[in-house]
Amino acid sequence: MDALQEKLQADFSLKEAAIRMFHGGLNDIQQQEAVEDFGKEDSAVRLFLASDAGSQGVNLHYYCNVMFNYDIPWSLITLEQRNGRIDRFGQQNTPYIYYLVANSGLDGVKDDLHIVNKLTDKEEEVHSTLGDAGSVMHLYNTDKEVEYVAEAITDNNQAFLEKEETYGYAQEEEGDSFDLAAFLEEESTPLTLPDAKEDNRGDDIKFYKDDDEYFQRLIGYLIDKEMLSEEDIHIGSDNMISIRNTEALQDILYDLPKEAKPSVGESYKLTTDKEAIQRGIEEARRKKGEWPKWQVLYDLHPLVKVLMNRLVGSIDKDSALAIKTTKVNEGTSHYIFHGQVSNALGQPVLSEFLVVSIGTMGNLIGKPMALEDWLRQHPIHEETYTREITEADLSKVQENLDMACMMAKTPYLFEKQTNRQFEMEERMKEYQVKLEEWREKSHATLEMKFEETSSTILKRKKEKMDKEINAISDETSQYFNDMATLSNEPYLKLLAVAFH
Template structure:
């Protein structure tokens, strides 16, 4: 090779190429050719001032654009003791570079005790062309942790800069804190308070999704605000997470349509739900199609083979690791019997007479009217079994409507006489205070020694009706003489801020709330287990799914005490009523059976939808069938989902690989040694203010200066210490997790300590500062006798990008040359180089002469050529693998397309091709062709490596 070699700049720029313009470096992510042969370039910044930002350039206007050429790197000597700066710069380049692996690389450094089952979603997603997955684990298994692991790994791969999380409004703050405290992933919360703050801080026309890279918002907020749709249309994300995704499964709903739209605006997509389907085959297909549009055949007929690559679903009984199971406590069920009072029996006797009268008429054939009467009587029963006040409210509302309409007739719900009778009987129960279920609740609380005082335990009480919550609140306050501060109630009518405040307060040790009254709006996703281990189902929902969700609020991963689930079971010997009460009681027993064996409450009735389950229970009342759960409701649903989620041979219950961890490359013996050296270097180079950073034995304190506060403007305000106060970062995960627990002692407090690792925004800031201390076209030189005499060792970073502008390979390796530029050692991996020459050990600084530098500079093009040769070999090998993947995918998508067109012809065979049907067919065909075209183009761009490999000289070691 010729040491006089020079490189000719190529101005026909391609995607993936690195360019320099306006004094900064960029990667080309898109190109268009103008009619005059010039180019329009889409690019993303990669040097310090522009890193991560997106730009557009016109080569007619930006005439200084040129590809970055490693041959023009300037070599300068490192004069620091022990070549600390060279080592740090090299290590920081390694840590800041995107990694490309299908294994776990960094997430286990977060503040979690990662269970292997929690790694599986990420490991499985990384095997897909685009990491997109449904996490459908059962209630309480820690789906938020699994999401955090995935996001951390995407950020490490350079594919998680822009993130949007969609979550129910009640858990926005909870989700936000969990990701910050454990993973240092900063999400700006766009709830009603957050949006109000943004309006006061941002110009009216500023898109908050462009201003903040990482946000969390509820889909209801997006749905209700037309301006947000406008913002969404102009935004793209690296990752979108949709929590409780079953709420968006219906693509004909406003929420579903919005979710389908957002799914097309991101590279990676994570959907989560413990109840991932509602029994409708089409709705579940919609979720899978959000993940992969060609997964489901157009005829709608799919099986496990079509969807298995795109989901994980596990339950407690799938977790074999005993250390993990120790994080779940064995629940205890407490069943209390309440024999109904004379007044209650009187009311329910009348209700039963109405019910049987309706049933008789149904049998006689007068079906519709009698069915309405039956439903009215059952509704009375359900309302009353929630509370007498809830039943009274329903009766009074109906009575008012009937009197306004003035059309009393034979139907029960429009019969003034019946309604007045019902009203009188309920009012008698309330005035006589003969509500035995409430008396049993009060007796149970007294028996537990509870009085609502400061030292007492706190309890959750679930009930369906808001009137029941009000009834309980008023009675408990009166009977236990407790203050307003000791009792709170949560329901869907509260604003997002009110809901979040209640949940946060209840999860704090200093909370004054001793009883939390909850409607079923609080049964999904909300953590209520931190300082509570006792829950009452004051009424029993007619849905096993809802019951399982309720119980999962305190019986979940991380509960430290035995969870006690209380049921108050009404008893009566009245014919019919006794059966109805047994039917309701059977639900509680079946939920417990499922908990101990199957793991999935939805699999019992096979209806997978709370409304359908309630209707099934109504049929049990109609038929007076106490054994309704012994037979399946399968006939009522269009598809048996157990064929998809049977775990007997399901690989998602175990790890995808036996070796899930990627071994890192590092010069330092420990992470702390690196961070210690980093801050020593910045301090000695006068890049830190006086006492800005304090390095202690096991943690680091960093002052939140005005400059740092401004630079980290997009951290959650609650996570930032006041200016002049400290960020406290530690490698001790136990300390950080204790800090998280300590933060639960006081309302409004966030964890004092955060995890010290490369993804923390504060740490990344100082790592970038170290990077910036070496000019972008400079490489540091170190001399040492540990290397063979008359040799030089050039360390390169090489990257290969696809046609989407995404790096698909990043490699650090070393070229060894003799002093005359001939090869001494063909390229070797950096790991091998560090180990062989013991770079982790202390080096001694030696004098580097101008003559030595000149020689190193003169043979640099030879090192570049050898390095480029290695990258071309890797690119060719990668292209071969990519071509195989492309051929496999093309066969799959063409098969999907052919089947879709065939199904289209079948669907329209019997329809006359008038204007309406012709247009309908044309729309369907256009949709198919669009999916084919966009999917084919995407995968072609994903697997095409046409750009030149990127090379950067990081450092040079030598011995003269």
């Protein structure tokens, strides 16, 4: 213990330290205040004591990089969560994590301590390989892990953390569930939806140089449409935008934290400069009640959403943009669509931006193609000036719209939908096989557990667990079928028409 005391005295000035207890005796607000206080540079609190209530959901890494585990929880999941309070993204120093471990010369106690100590070794191993602590015992439940370790101590099973077939089939305790997810994860690749964006290969085709140019164009458009006052905004040359807070914005952004909102008349400051944002965060953490000077300028910021809503509101819902340009052949019209196909669960699994081209005689020009491919041939994403558009021009474009819609759906979207349907069905077959294997093994496990019982209560329990296995299997099977079913009509939206 002398070495530990020296370490404590070196890292903390205990004589001047304020000690804050964090346990069940504090209410939620007091607990949050204690955590926030500990995370400030000017805080008087230098030593933070917490019960297991502090093992998850709190960030203690801002000005703390040393942790002592007074006890070792009998769950690797809990242990990993505890250590994650200081060993997490944003930690600027090397985390040092210590375990207070007792020694004993008694054979029984010595063996028990050895088993518990193996938990810390395994957690270190999982951490160093960026693995998942829950995958060690394959139980994915803290209570079950505690029971498993207790059983290992009872049986003096020192090899209990070696990988073994632990699928979590039928458990004897009332109310235990069957860990189908863990079984599928062990037996196959994770079940995921296809990326709805994976067919959009146009990452190299951009209408704007970067996000800064887009936001500047957006603001310029709103000012031009008198939907934003030029007096309320300032665009800097260093990727920074200031927008003055008004009474109207104050009402719209009512749910923002008060610390994040400037007073009416003062300005929100947003930027895409990551270094400026990080500096602002570090400065704000030094004082209580402070908020970073600069906030992130991106599409999910509530203020940017307000601007985007104004943009959407400036365009009629039943209208599409029209561009008359010499970058397409004379007499041709090119209809730009967004098409989306969802499965039976309502999840989008196919998302396409495509173009249908119509000639002077109302004939289809070539096949419908992906937007990025069309833009390589007709670079309207580069600087483009639209020419004067007459009513006759719009009437001609309108005449061919029905044909363009039909060709966008068939064969273009229909063919891609059919291919995606086949791909998903092949993947679902694999999971159906694994699901049936899980059902059979679960029933077989129950038969072995209850084969010699004559108790009416235990027989009823077995019947209940049999029904639970069947219910889980049937519901999961239906979920797989719904996920792979793409029989819905494609959603099609006309975005713009470019013609000459």
